Amino acid sequence: MLELYPGELNVDKIFSRWRKWGEDKNFGAFITFVGTVREEDGIEALSFDVYEPILRRWFEQWQQRAKSRGAVLRMAHSKGNVPIHTSSYMAAVFSPKRRVALDLIEEFVEDFKANAPIWKYDIKNGERIYAKDRSHPIEGSGLLDSI
Amino acid sequence: MLELYPGELNVDKIFSRWRKWGEDKNFGAFITFVGTVREEDGIEALSFDVYEPILRRWFEQWQQRAKSRGAVLRMAHSKGNVPIHTSSYMAAVFSPKRRVALDLIEEFVEDFKANAPIWKYDIKNGERIYAKDRSHPIEGSGLLDSI
Amino acid sequence: MVRVEFLGPIGKEPMEMEARSLKDVAKRLQEDPTLKQWLGQCAVAVNDQIVKSLDTPLKSGDKVSLLPPVCGG
Amino acid sequence: MVRVEFLGPIGKEPMEMEARSLKDVAKRLQEDPTLKQWLGQCAVAVNDQIVKSLDTPLKSGDKVSLLPPVCGG
Numbered sequence: 001m002l003e004l005y006p007g008e009l010n011v012d013k014i015f016s017r018w019r020k021w022g023e024d025k026n027f028g029a030f031i032t033f034v035g036t037v038r039e040e041d042g043i044e045a046l047s048f049d050v051y052e053p054i055l056r057r058w059f060e061q062w063q064q065r066a067k068s069r070g071a072v073l074r075m076a077h078s079k080g081n082v083p084i085h086t087s088s089y090m091a092a093v094f095s096p097k098r099r100v101a102l103d104l105i106e107e108f109v110e111d112f113k114a115n116a117p118i119w120k121y122d123i124k125n126g127e128r129i130y131a132k133d134r135s136h137p138i139e140g141s142g143l144l145d146s147i
Numbered sequence: 148m149l150e151l152y153p154g155e156l157n158v159d160k161i162f163s164r165w166r167k168w169g170e171d172k173n174f175g176a177f178i179t180f181v182g183t184v185r186e187e188d189g190i191e192a193l194s195f196d197v198y199e200p201i202l203r204r205w206f207e208q209w210q211q212r213a214k215s216r217g218a219v220l221r222m223a224h225s226k227g228n229v230p231i232h233t234s235s236y237m238a239a240v241f242s243p244k245r246r247v248a249l250d251l252i253e254e255f256v257e258d259f260k261a262n263a264p265i266w267k268y269d270i271k272n273g274e275r276i277y278a279k280d281r282s283h284p285i286e287g288s289g290l291l292d293s294i
Numbered sequence: 295m296v297r298v299e300f301l302g303p304i305g306k307e308p309m310e311m312e313a314r315s316l317k318d319v320a321k322r323l324q325e326d327p328t329l330k331q332w333l334g335q336c337a338v339a340v341n342d343q344i345v346k347s348l349d350t351p352l353k354s355g356d357k358v359s360l361l362p363p364v365c366g367g
Numbered sequence: 368m369v370r371v372e373f374l375g376p377i378g379k380e381p382m383e384m385e386a387r388s389l390k391d392v393a394k395r396l397q398e399d400p401t402l403k404q405w406l407g408q409c410a411v412a413v414n415d416q417i418v419k420s421l422d423t424p425l426k427s428g429d430k431v432s433l434l435p436p437v438c439g440g
Contacts, residue, residue, distance in 0.1 A: 028185045035440045089440040098256060119375030143421060195366070263366040286344075288363070
């Protein structure tokens with residue numbers, strides 16, 4: 001249910017495949033979130049490092065939370081370079097009714113932004129620059145500096 | 148930005164067209180909601196009456212609200228019969244950043260459920276039965292009974 | 295003459311009547327036993343705008359619509 | 368020996384060291400000037416589980432990962 005791709009996502013294809021998967025499972029609500037690289041500050045692309053083992057654990061915990069509410073989550077993310085106006089992130093919730101789906105997509109996307117082990121870089125004039133100012137310390141950061 | 152179709156929606160096609168429309172407009176977030184007819188209580192399909200003039204006014208008010216927050220809404224809905232496991236409703240928000248998109252999709256879908264002039268019927272053994280118990284009086288209902 | 299339309303599941307043919315305000319329409323519709331179950335649950339639009347006051351004035355050619363409880367999606 | 372890995376933008380080669388708990392690792396890394404800007408901002412995982420206590424015991428073969436501030440999506 002967690003898919004990683006080199007470079008930009010083929011959004012239509014992933015959407016269609018996810019939708020078809022849910023088609024015969026009697027879900028009444030299907031919400032997708034698509035994140036697209038914005039043209040700003042003269043960047044050519046964004047680039048991503050993903051640490052897969054912890055990302056998979058983080059995702060599995062969310063999947064269990066979703067399951068306890070009758071829902072299913074899916075997610076796709078890019079690794080490496082993603083040009084402006086193409087997409088690097090997709091998340092989806094399937095659920096029997098709309099309320100759980102609306103709640104979950106928000107909680108999941110916000111926690112993804114706060115805690116998923118993914119690092120973002122701006123590509124400017126071919127250089128890869130860590131997007132430090134837009135990055136967030138994961139919950140519990142600073143432990144090794146606390147003595 | 149408001150599309151009405153006889154019968155079930157071609158979800159993949161509508162999604163793809165909407166996404167392409169937004170592709171070069173520098174939106175960072177694109178959220179879609181898809182409502183699918185659930186198999187329950189032995190129904191064969193749902194059926195919908197839509198009163199288009201008021202639906203279009205209602206939608207245009209929401210479009211203005213979205214615009215004031217830098218966002219754009221889209222919506223598609225079925226008229227007539229929609230078989231189980233096919234979709235009757237799609238809504239979408241495009242916005243520069245995720246927060247507005249997450250807020251708007253929830254507010255828009257909830258107000259749609261409460262106030263859009265659409266009536267739902269169960270199709271059971273070929274009969275069309277008003278889904279009275281699942282329907283909600285529009286805000287301000289009862290006016291003509293108030294003297 | 296104003297025209298009164300019954301939307302969705304009410305399933306009643308449109309009516310034409312003389313009315314100078316929504317109050318006149320309300321009085322007339324309250325006399326119709328087939329509408330008894332609907333009036334308390336319906337919103338009202340004049341020329342496709344939802345209205346909230348019985349004092350809403352009407353003129354000849356206006357359209358009054360009754361909107362029973364909705365359930366889209 | 369435990370192995371310490373530096374994820375994402377830290378850009379530092381893994382280190383091997385003797386350590387019986389995370390406290391030993393902390394002391395050792397605090398001696399490294401190239402890590403000064405990172406330690407206060409990094410979360411820590413032991414064998415790919417995020418941990419919250421310096422008393423977390425370590426044994427030979429364990430992997431310690433430093434996770435700098437993230438920004439997916």
